[in-house]
Structures are given as structure tokens and as C-alpha cells.
Amino acid sequence: MADLRIRDARAGDIDALAGLEAASFPGDRIPRASFRRLLVRPSAALRLATSGDALLGYSLLLFRKGSTLARLYSIAVAREARSLGLGRRLMKDAERIARARGCTRLRLEVRADNAAAIRLYEALGYRAFGRHPGYYEDGMEAIRLEREL
Numbered sequence: 001m002a003d004l005r006i007r008d009a010r011a012g013d014i015d016a017l018a019g020l021e022a023a024s025f026p027g028d029r030i031p032r033a034s035f036r037r038l039l040v041r042p043s044a045a046l047r048l049a050t051s052g053d054a055l056l057g058y059s060l061l062l063f064r065k066g067s068t069l070a071r072l073y074s075i076a077v078a079r080e081a082r083s084l085g086l087g088r089r090l091m092k093d094a095e096r097i098a099r100a101r102g103c104t105r106l107r108l109e110v111r112a113d114n115a116a117a118i119r120l121y122e123a124l125g126y127r128a129f130g131r132h133p134g135y136y137e138d139g140m141e142a143i144r145l146e147r148e149l
């Protein structure tokens with residue numbers, strides 16, 4: 001991954017993003033139209049990890065005016081690029097962006113059965129502070145995690 005880059009998403013990335021979303025999540029997917037809106041939303045940061053023309057991952061951060069709490073709404077790494085440290089790099093990038101916007105805490109939700117993602121977040125210092133029963137489309141519970149930035 002010598003030519004790995006992490007950058008803001010652009011309109012021309014929507015097809016690739018929708019493809020990555022479909023390949024990454026069996027349900028609860030972000031619709032293409034939402035990605036399009038998020039690109040231009042000042043309260044969102046949609047970041048892509050690319051290698052040449054290939055989209056290898058993305059993260060989506062949401063902010064609220066007047067709040068120092070940022071929310072990681074989604075993150076995914078393409079199957080062929082997993083376990084290479086890219087998820088960790090996208091998280092670090094998201095944290096840097098949140099800090100640059102004056103945020104002091106980052107929160108996220110994760111499926112209680114998503115062991116890989118939970119390990120990633122815990123390794124980065126995120127700690128569980130609550131649960132949302134029945135949060136996902138299929139009824140799975142969400143674990144809520146938070147870290148001080």
C-alpha cells in the first residue's frame with residue numbers, strides 16, 4: 001500500500017462508495033443519495049482511503065453545531081485490504097479531523113456481534129458506555145463506545 005492516500009470524498013467517488021458499502025454491510029447500508037448529500041454537508045466529513053484508482057476504505061464523521069462531541073457514523077475497509085492496518089489509519093485520520101474541528105470526544109455504535117470492529121475500537125482506547133437494544137435492522141443490539149480525543 002505504498003501509494004495509499006486518505007482524502008476527502010468527491011462527487012466522482014459515489015459509485016465506488018456505494019459499491020464498497022454494498023460489499024461491506026449486509027443491511028443498514030447508507031443509501032447512495034445520502035452519500036451524495038453528505039459530500040456537501042458542512043457537518044459531515046467523508047474520508048476515503050485510496051490506492052491509485054482503487055477505493056480501499058472510507059470513514060464518515062458527523063458533527064453538531066456547538067457540540068464538542070463527534071460521531072463516527074460509519075467505517076469500512078474493502079475485504080481485500082483488511083487486516084493491513086487500514087481501519088486503524090482511517091480511525092486515526094477521523095480522530096485528527098474531529099480534533100481539528102474542536103471536538104474533544106468521539107462516539108460510535110457497533111453491532112454487538114462485530115468482533116473485528118470491537119477489537120479495533122478497543123485497541124484504540126474506546127470504551128463502552130452504553131447499549132441500544134434492537135438498534136439494527138435485524139434486531140441486533142448496538143454497543144456504544146466513546147474515547148476522549
Ligand SMILES: CC(C)(COP(=O)(O)OP(=O)(O)OC[C@H]1O[C@@H](n2cnc3c(N)ncnc32)[C@H](O)[C@@H]1OP(=O)(O)O)[C@@H](O)C(=O)NCCC(=O)NCCS
Binds near residue numbers: 081082085087117120
Ligand atoms: C472493522 C474493519 C473496518 C477493520 O478494518 P481493518 O483494516 O481490517 O483493521 P486493521 O487492519 O486496521 O486492524 C486493526 C485492529 O482491529 C482488530 N481487528 C481487525 N480485524 C480483525 C478481525 N478480523 N478479527 C479480530 N480483530 C480484528 C485488531 O485488534 C487489529 O489490530 P492488530 O492487527 O494489531 O491485531 C473491517 O473489518 C471492515 O470494514 N468490516 C466491515 C464493515 C464494518 O463492520 N465496519 C464497522 C462498523 S461499526
